[in-house]
Amino acid sequence: MESKKRVTFDDIAKYTNFSKTTVSRYFNKPDSLTAESQQIISDALEKLDYQANKVARILAVGKTEFIGVIVPEFYHRYYSELLNQILSTYEQFGYKFLVFVGNNNKEGERRYIKELLAYQIEGMIVLSHTIPSQELAQLEIPIVAVEREDQFVCSVNTDNYTGGYQAAAHLAQQQCDLLIHINSPTPESKPAFGRIQGFEDYCRQHEIPHQVILRDLDRSYEKDQAILIHIVDDLESTCKGKKKGIFLANDTTANTLLNLLVRRYGYLPQEYRIIGFDNAPTSREAIFPISTIGQQIELLAQEAVGLVVEQIRQRKQGTPLSAAPPIHKVIPPILFCRETTCKVGPTQVLLSSPAGTQSNRA
Amino acid sequence: MESKKRVTFDDIAKYTNFSKTTVSRYFNKPDSLTAESQQIISDALEKLDYQANKVARILAVGKTEFIGVIVPEFYHRYYSELLNQILSTYEQFGYKFLVFVGNNNKEGERRYIKELLAYQIEGMIVLSHTIPSQELAQLEIPIVAVEREDQFVCSVNTDNYTGGYQAAAHLAQQQCDLLIHINSPTPESKPAFGRIQGFEDYCRQHEIPHQVILRDLDRSYEKDQAILIHIVDDLESTCKGKKKGIFLANDTTANTLLNLLVRRYGYLPQEYRIIGFDNAPTSREAIFPISTIGQQIELLAQEAVGLVVEQIRQRKQGTPLSAAPPIHKVIPPILFCRETTCKVGPTQVLLSSPAGTQSNRA
Numbered sequence: 155m156e157s158k159k160r161v162t163f164d165d166i167a168k169y170t171n172f173s174k175t176t177v178s179r180y181f182n183k184p185d186s187l188t189a190e191s192q193q194i195i196s197d198a199l200e201k202l203d204y205q206a207n208k209v210a211r212i213l214a215v216g217k218t219e220f221i222g223v224i225v226p227e228f229y230h231r232y233y234s235e236l237l238n239q240i241l242s243t244y245e246q247f248g249y250k251f252l253v254f255v256g257n258n259n260k261e262g263e264r265r266y267i268k269e270l271l272a273y274q275i276e277g278m279i280v281l282s283h284t285i286p287s288q289e290l291a292q293l294e295i296p297i298v299a300v301e302r303e304d305q306f307v308c309s310v311n312t313d314n315y316t317g318g319y320q321a322a323a324h325l326a327q328q329q330c331d332l333l334i335h336i337n338s339p340t341p342e343s344k345p346a347f348g349r350i351q352g353f354e355d356y357c358r359q360h361e362i363p364h365q366v367i368l369r370d371l372d373r374s375y376e377k378d379q380a381i382l383i384h385i386v387d388d389l390e391s392t393c394k395g396k397k398k399g400i401f402l403a404n405d406t407t408a409n410t411l412l413n414l415l416v417r418r419y420g421y422l423p424q425e426y427r428i429i430g431f432d433n434a435p436t437s438r439e440a441i442f443p444i445s446t447i448g449q450q451i452e453l454l455a456q457e458a459v460g461l462v463v464e465q466i467r468q469r470k471q472g473t474p475l476s477a478a479p480p481i482h483k484v485i486p487p488i489l490f491c492r493e494t495t496c497k498v499g500p501t502q503v504l505l506s507s508p509a510g511t512q513s514n515r516a
Numbered sequence: 517m518e519s520k521k522r523v524t525f526d527d528i529a530k531y532t533n534f535s536k537t538t539v540s541r542y543f544n545k546p547d548s549l550t551a552e553s554q555q556i557i558s559d560a561l562e563k564l565d566y567q568a569n570k571v572a573r574i575l576a577v578g579k580t581e582f583i584g585v586i587v588p589e590f591y592h593r594y595y596s597e598l599l600n601q602i603l604s605t606y607e608q609f610g611y612k613f614l615v616f617v618g619n620n621n622k623e624g625e626r627r628y629i630k631e632l633l634a635y636q637i638e639g640m641i642v643l644s645h646t647i648p649s650q651e652l653a654q655l656e657i658p659i660v661a662v663e664r665e666d667q668f669v670c671s672v673n674t675d676n677y678t679g680g681y682q683a684a685a686h687l688a689q690q691q692c693d694l695l696i697h698i699n700s701p702t703p704e705s706k707p708a709f710g711r712i713q714g715f716e717d718y719c720r721q722h723e724i725p726h727q728v729i730l731r732d733l734d735r736s737y738e739k740d741q742a743i744l745i746h747i748v749d750d751l752e753s754t755c756k757g758k759k760k761g762i763f764l765a766n767d768t769t770a771n772t773l774l775n776l777l778v779r780r781y782g783y784l785p786q787e788y789r790i791i792g793f794d795n796a797p798t799s800r801e802a803i804f805p806i807s808t809i810g811q812q813i814e815l816l817a818q819e820a821v822g823l824v825v826e827q828i829r830q831r832k833q834g835t836p837l838s839a840a841p842p843i844h845k846v847i848p849p850i851l852f853c854r855e856t857t858c859k860v861g862p863t864q865v866l867l868s869s870p871a872g873t874q875s876n877r878a
Contacts, residue, residue, distance in 0.1 A: 229797070234590045251615055
């Protein structure tokens with residue numbers, strides 16, 4: 155990238171022999187010029203390598219091409235992966251992303267959003283759960299919520315109900331005696347509530363003994379681990395000998411549970427089958443790759459950016475945001491069958507040390 | 517957050533009985549007003565809850581308060597954690613971050629940076645390695661590089677040499693017969709090259725048998741796993757029975773190695789001691805918490821933002837960026853002693869199943 159002197163309207167006018175007014179019209183009212191004149195100026199721009207002063211353009215046409223993204227935290231890799239996929243749409247849509255991490259600071263999040271609005275950002279993608287959608291809707295800019303309460307704004311969500319249903323069905327197919335769902339207390343307004351509902355409905359409809367355990371999870375690895383140790387201790391005293399199919403609310407807690415079982419037994423006992431939710435990188439990189447109800451994260455990001463860009467377009471054409479009810483797109487989940495439910499073969503085989511390399515364990 | 521009609525200069529003028537020119541001066545030339553007048557307008561603004569139109573302010577005073585952040589990828593959680601900590605400085609410094617993920621697309625990165633400059637961003641924090649610092653320096657805006665080649669721009673880095681040295685010393689203290697460092701081929705211009713140097717220097721100075729294995733790692737869990745399986749197979753045939761202290765270039769590959777050893781043996785054999793680098797969340801959340809040479813990620817982020825903000829300040833006071841040579845701040849690493857080197861007790865104890873819960877393994 156070379157450092158270049160900025161090309162001005164003057165330079166373009168001199169080069170093309172048009173007046174500065176004509177050059178300015180090219181940017182702000184291109185239809186007022188003939189196609190031929192537009193072509194001449196466009197060629198000149200390329201020749202002169204015009205570095206558009208975008209800030210001036212913002213004032214002229216109200217177009218910042220900025221979208222705010224509010225991420226709740228980075229403990230769950232679902233969020234870093236979703237952010238990764240959102241940022242990667244730059245090549246496709248050209249929008250730039252102002253990113254904020256909430257870390258449960260509701261007031262900080264409000265202040266940040268207020269500031270973003272002063273910068274005339276064009277839209278927002280909100281992944282955090284702190285601010286109610288009714289309040290977001292009053293901001294009167296295009297907003298897309300992803301996997302959070304979304305009554306009053308557009309959203310893109312995974313079909314969580316089907317995901318929970320599939321998780322239960324998959325565990326049932328593994329001949330589990332008892333199905334267990336472990337989650338944080340989840341309000342019905344959150345899409346993720348569907349995971350609990352889907353799980354329970356499948357179990358009821360198929361008359362499978364089941365249990366939903368709600369604990370204050372999803373805070374940190376160490377805190378989640380302490381909670382899960384208690385749950386496992388309980389299960390081992392109350393459901394001894396039963397084959398337990400455990401559906402965790404996300405891959406992060408599924409990994410924490412898997413780790414503590416493997417630490418306890420040296421392997422994942424057949425008595426425990428585990429499935430997570432998200433298909434976050436965590437699930438593939440675990441000690442034994444974790445079966446999971448996959449969210450199609452790349453597709454969610456694509457649809458979220460697409461939906462906010464579509465709202466921006468309509469608004470520029472003069473359609474007020476409130477003209478139509480919010481759009482709620484739903485993306486189907488995909489089951490990934492991995493070693494914590496199906497392919498147990500290699501797990502067990504690898505446990506016996508290769509001949510000769512290890513002897514202090516016989 | 518309530519939706520509010522934007523307060524204009526007109527409103528402020530009416531409310532204060534000043535002329536619009538006086539109100540405008542308050543924003544653009546405050547020194548031309550008496551302290552008393554400034555106070556009156558300031559009070560009025562608060563009363564009227566003036567939503568500053570920041571875009572107009574950008575043109576007036578050239579201050580966008582935007583910093584661009586270029587992240588290479590999110591496979592290594594070091595980067596998502598560093599981004600998390602950079603974003604979290606918003607409360608302290610007030611700067612907003614435009615984030616881009618490079619994913620090894622050098623041309624895309626160039627285009628994005630060029631576009632950012634057109635938006636008059638005030639500075640950049642560059643974590644990706646693709647664009648040489650000489651080229652970055654020519655952009656003539658405040659730039660801070662973190663853990664990448666930094667000859668021509670300011671930077672904040674961990675003391676990688678000391679880190680590599682400490683890693684070797686720590687493994688030597690665990691009575692390892694052979695020290696091994698596994699890394700990707702790393703150019704000398706990258707700070708991370710110091711990890712190799714520090715490791716080698718310690719081993720040479722203390723006459724410890726050692727080996728540096730350079731492979732094309734850090735691409736994906738699956739690819740890294742395949743490479744590490746080969747390395748382990750080699751070690752098991754050539755260094756059988758020797759206690760091997762392995763220093764991995766980062767926690768991500770340390771975790772991949774740990775997983776494959778635990779899969780093979782059901783536990784981490786005493787014959788292998790493992791230490792990583794970064795203190796990324798991965799190291800704490802592994803099947804056995806991984807010892808690591810910790811980068812002080814929060815401090816790195818603080819110093820990086822602080823250094824770019826300081827350059828912005830100086831530049832506004834008229835000091836050209838080229839007036840002083842680039843500043844290179846160095847942050848000491850911190851050793852985290854965990855189960856893959858020191859505290860092996862619980863690992864082994866937990867392997868024996870708690871009485872009665874498991875019988876098919878005796």
